[in-house]
Amino acid sequence: MTAAALLATLRAEGVALAIEGDDLLVDGPDTALTDEVVSELKARKPEIIHHLRRASAPLRLVLVRHHHRCRCGREFDCTAPSCAGREIACVCCKVDRIGDRRRGAAR
Numbered sequence: 001m002t003a004a005a006l007l008a009t010l011r012a013e014g015v016a017l018a019i020e021g022d023d024l025l026v027d028g029p030d031t032a033l034t035d036e037v038v039s040e041l042k043a044r045k046p047e048i049i050h051h052l053r054r055a056s057a058p059l060r061l062v063l064v065r066h067h068h069r070c071r072c073g074r075e076f077d078c079t080a081p082s083c084a085g086r087e088i089a090c091v092c093c094k095v096d097r098i099g100d101r102r103r104g105a106a107r
Contacts, residue, residue, distance in 0.1 A: 003047040006040060019052050 001009075007017065015028030024045050026033065041048065069075050070090035078088070089097070 003044050003051045019049055024049055
């Protein structure tokens with residue numbers, strides 16, 4: 001079993017792991033922390049600590065400036081990474097839709 005698989009199994013069983021200096025802190029139900037699991041944790045301690053440190057490293061988001069063209073023909077700049085391949089309405093069209101909804105609700 002890999003360190004990642006072991007950690008996933010332990011988390012599913014309600015075991016929490018943390019790092020304090022070079023120590024691995026383990027807290028969880030006794031039913032999950034069997035002698036076999038504790039031995040596995042001790043044997044894989046350096047690998048587990050490395051995995052936990054890598055997993056807690058901050059993620060970097062790279063923004064790529066690009067352009068969109070709305071159905072109405074307006075062009076606008078965008079940096080949202082989640083928009084790739086999706087049709088996105090410009091702000092003016094969004095405001096128009098909100099106004100249409102409000103007028104429809106008022107009737």
